[in-house]
Amino acid sequence: MTYVIELAGAAKRYDSAGPPALGPIDLSVAQGEALAVTGPSGSGKSTLLNLVAGLDKPTGGAVTVAGRRVDQLSEHGLARFRREQIGIVFQFFNLLDDLTVADNIQLPAQLTGTTRKKTAARAAELMEVLGIAQHARAYPGRLSGGERQRVAVARALVNKPALLLADEPTGALDTASGHDVRELLVDLHRGGQTIVLVTHDLALAQDCASRTIHLVDGHLAADSRAQAVR
Structure with missing residues (x-):
């Protein structure tokens, strides 16, 4: 495996x-698995996500992502590794308002040195799949919350990352938009994307994840697997 x-x-x-804010903790996530991380505020969910993303370094133990010890990489190495191997979707989108939808999506690929022709083709493919192709020339401020989150997902996937991290991806959305993003995460998991989803929403975890862990006071309190993602 x-x-x-x-x-x-x-x-x-x-x-x-x-x-400690987290751990010590032992955890393995298999390729193609969709893991939901739940727990009360202050339980260590965000700390776990930050360690996996290389946004923070552990004070003990080892963190390996896509075969690389991210805790041993330099800041420059971490930035490059994140661009190439990790896509991150945030609660509040973090899109650049002065760039069009297409340009927002292409930016991470351009930062890796991919040619503009290839990044444009990849962005067009993702916009079509995610149902936002009609907004390619629009600016994020003119889109609904659900549409902006789809743009954020496309941006996170543009470099075909080994891992997609989603931090409360429906937390800032209304019910209808949240449902759309939920369906999108289900589809991505079915397509084989490895996902780690941090959420307070147990229904979202149940719908989207093949496995759920529950953190309490920085420690792993429960680890369960779903029979199937609907």
């Missing part, structure tokens, strides 16, 4: 006097 994520005794402590 191929693992996209392997945490071995990974821990993060922000305050030497207090308890």
Whole structure:
């Protein structure tokens, strides 16, 4: 079995006097798996996501993503690794308002040195698949929340990452838009994309994930697998 994520005794402590924000924790996520990370506020969900994304370094243990020890990479190496191997979808989209939809999607690919012709072709493919091709020349501010999140997903997928991280991807959306993004995550998982989804929404986890872990006080309290994603 191929693992996209392997945490071995990974821990993060922000305050030497207090308890760790996370861990130590052992966790492996297989290729093609959709993992939901749940737990109350302060349980370590965001810390876990940041360690996997290389946005933060552990104070103990090892973090391996797509075969690379991300905790041992330099800042420059981490930035390059994230661009090539990790796509991140945030709660509040983080799109650039002065760029069109197409340009927002293409930007990460252009930063890796991919030619404009190839990035344009990949962006067009994703916009068609995600149902936003008609908005290619529009600016994010003119789109609905659900449409902006689809743009954010396309941007995250433009480099064909080994791993898609989604941090509360429906948290800022209305019910209808949230349902659209939920269906999108299900489709991506069915297509073989490895996903780690951080959410407070247990229904979202149940619908989108093949496996759910629950964190409490920085520790793994439960780990369950779904029989099937609908």
